[in-house]
Amino acid sequence: MTRAGFVVANLFRKKTRTILTLLSVTTAFLLFGLLQSLSHVFNAGADFVGATRLVTQARVSFTQPLPVGMLPKLEAVPGVARVTYSQWFGGVWQTNTQVFTFAVDAPSYHDVYPEWVMPEDQWKAFTATRTAMLAGRLLADQYGWKVGQKIPLSSNIYPQKNGSKSWEFDLVGIYDGKDENWKKQTNAVFINHDYFDEATLFGKDRTNFFIIKLAPGASGEAVSKTIDGMFENSPDETKTQTEKEFNLGFVKQIGDIGLMVRWILFAVFFTLLLVVGNTMAQSVRERVPELAVLKTLGFSDTDVLGLVLAEAGALCVAGGLLGLTLASVAGGMVEKATGGQFQLPVDAFVWSVGIAAILLMSIAVGLLPALRAQRLKIVDALAGR
């Protein structure tokens, strides 16, 4: 027998209680792993390193459209290779299925996004046909759309000039991604901005965002500063950021994800602290005489403190690591199930924060019972006082 063996034996003196507590810890760390990865994704700061594209939107919010007329000024900024623009259409398929639909400038969009792969004649058809529509492979497969089909979409924002919110488009191409990562993102629909401009009742000559392709070697940060400086104090102040940051901001519209995640985690861990802390306290209370016997045999106060802390640690480490492992598996499953549209990477960062949380939790739940065990007076404890 070793001290570790003694710790494990003590942990399993009440198997049901220990297993239930272990499950609580596992569940908490499973949630922690998934939510922390979500928070990590949403709180990743601006990183211009390696950025090849920037997105310019209205400073206040991308829901406030910018004039398309800004295009030549943007194209003239040093370091800018090509600019395209994109308008959120708010497309709805059939009764209530939201479809990511953007009205784009066809030729420039093709230049700025070489990652979308499609036969060249389909690109030409998209440019040439006013009512043309492109659909991503995932979406087309999901709804069984075929090239040549007429696809009716309604917009929850823009009615046509005749007042109808129903639009009809000709599916002229189905685009794919250039690699696995891009293939996972083929879930949007593109329509012609020119046609949208002509037909819409309002919002003409405006767009939600410009997408800027940087020239090779250009500094994204410098271009971003130049653009935003150019429109400062104008009626259309801009905010220019990397594409990755913009994509995150797009999802953040639903609220401060980081704050929500923090509150949920706080509630989870506070509850866990009470559950495991109570288990440990109860476990020590139940065996005060045994702890006194250990001291009688020559275990020092520090030895006994260490044994109780080790028990709390073993419980938290076992449950925590199991929880984080399950979170990694679940994260991968979520990514697979959504075709990569929703990613929860339980990566090294999440693991390191998780391990720090496990250590903190071990100390938090074990310290008070361990101190109680340490301070036990042998004579009083043996006498049941």
Add this chain to the structure above:
Amino acid sequence: MPEFMVQVRNVTKAYERGKQKIEVLHELTLDIPRGDFVALMGPSGSGKTTLLNLIGGLDKPSAGEIHVGGVHIDRLSSSELARWRARNVGFVFQFYNLMPVLSAEGNVELPLLLTRLSAAQRKKSVAAALALVGLADRAKHKPRELSGGQEQRVAVARALVSDPPLLVCDEPTGDLDRKTADEILGLLQVLNREHGKTIVIVTHDPKAAEYARRTLHLEKGQLLEQATLA
């Protein structure tokens, strides 16, 4: 090597219960020679267990000095006293106080976890201790699978596994029937006579005291008499 295993000098022990101060031992002086087997008797509250706890280094006197094996134990710090107990004293309690989650051999091995012995050496010592108390075949059994007498034998094996020179036993037969009590007391007598252990037991049972070389009577915290047996 000092002639006396235990020297208690003018020891007073008082407890505070609320605002009340209760003096359990009053200026008690006692010498126990090396290799002695002493029974402490007396009515409840006379201070027997308190004296045993002081000799075993589980508690410290309010006044006076205690030397055990030449060590002035009331001057040791809490951690020094713990280390000293591990090497020098074996304890046997009335209710055995075994760890229910450990097997008999696990319980006996516990004090050895504080030593630098290898796992193989520990195993050997545990086997020897269990064989000495006649429980070699019960090594893998948990305490709940043993009878009271067997549990107390395991406790005795645990007390002697690290080969301490002094054994202190608090009512070791208080929870046992006559026959089993005699077996345990016989075992202690063997440890005293054949292995040279100095043994101090607290008992209410005059028959148990008969196994000791001498009996000391306490009353109201003071030693009354010393009766040397033939």
